[in-house]
Amino acid sequence: MTKTRLVTTAFLTAVLTLGLTAPAFACGGLVAPNGAISLLRTTTLAGYRNGIEHYVTSFEFAGGGGGKFGSIVPLPDVPTRVIRGGDWTLQRLQQEVQPPVAPTFFAADAPAEASASPMAEVLLKTQIDALDITILKGGGTAVGNWAREHGFELTPDAPELLDFYASRSPIFAAAQFDAQAADELGQQAGDSTPIHFVIPTDRPWVPLRILSLGRAPDELVEADVFLLTPDEPNLLPKIETGLSIERSENSSELLTSDLRSDSNMKWVDGDGMWLTFLKIDSTAKDLTYDLAIDPTGTREPSPVDAGLAAPAAKTAGAEAGPSLAWTKWLMAALIALIAFAVVKRRARAGTGTGTDGMRPAA
């Protein structure tokens, strides 16, 4: 059996579409198995302008072994475009707040066996360098079935996490890194492929809990989130174990100019935007929330969007059909009823009735 290693990029990104300027957090859960993941700090940028959320993330290749690598990230809405991101936007943001982090990479497992199950709907497929991106729509089970049948080996916490996100949004992005394709393109271990998701949405939130996917409860999750919003945003949660706001300020002219000069980054407002930099340094078991954002700073974000409250329960569907035992009793009762009706009918026929349906006087 081909050994698989989990590929984790420092820019593992959750392809989550945020409609707001909130920083798109690279919130992708590696669904490769064996726990052989050595995750670097995930870095994601989510920006919002003119009703469009721009979610920029990068996947780094760990190299080695052949096979495919995969990541599944929840999205708040359907992206209208999935394109190659700027070559250095995420690095530039990292430089703005801290030195670059050397990436580590892991290869995913070989594809699992396919099995017949309800599948998620494929909304969009594209290939960017050696990265295959698929946008899916479906419940947690359907997305899980699709992932399993397409070579993702899901960890035992995957069903619950997929349902957790699907209850809020049925949109997911699956990213598969083909090591062979990467070799053919001359990509080296450490090279990254930036992905830019263009997503219209009015409920921006950044998936954070997905980063705990496949991790041991006490394993440390490290990630950086950058937000670019028109104004200082309101965030939820505001304070959590392992979540800190490192910077909250107007972006500098130099940063704004640098970002706008990168590929597909002209959406950044040339007059500047509000930059928020958050750091995640949390154990997996404590990372039970997501980041909800109000980019206007005038409203409180939804606790549901932050994963702090469950969405409104749906109306219960029709109950399952009667059990076999009940069916037997029902049939028996029906037989008795029919027998009784036959008896009654024959009794009427035997005695006869008058024109008014009443029995004749004795």
Added chain:
Amino acid sequence: MRIRLLGAAILGLLVLAGCTAQANEQVRTVTITINHSSFGISQMDYRPGETVRFEIHNTDPIDHEFILGDQAVQDRHETGNEPHHGAIPGEVSVPAGQTATTTYTFDEPGTILFGCHLPGHFAYGMRGTVTVR
């Protein structure tokens, strides 16, 4: 005549009830539904000599298994390389979204275990105990 028909109907009901009760006394069927990588039950109790038919419903999009046996059986499966299990009493693989059954007779009093030994599943919490007394 009508009395005979009524009597036949009542007799039919009694026979039906009797058949159902008799079947239930021989083998008990226990339904376990796996959801979010959990059996939903951590402790079961049965009598020595009792035969139980376990019906395992897997609602997850990932495979699971149900392995019933003592610690040695659990250890063998936890460290073994068999991806799936055949028709061994008390041991069954349950593919994603499917239902599987296995029948087990609890011969001796004592405590045995049940669990899923796919990678990481047992440590995740897919395990429990059975007390036979």
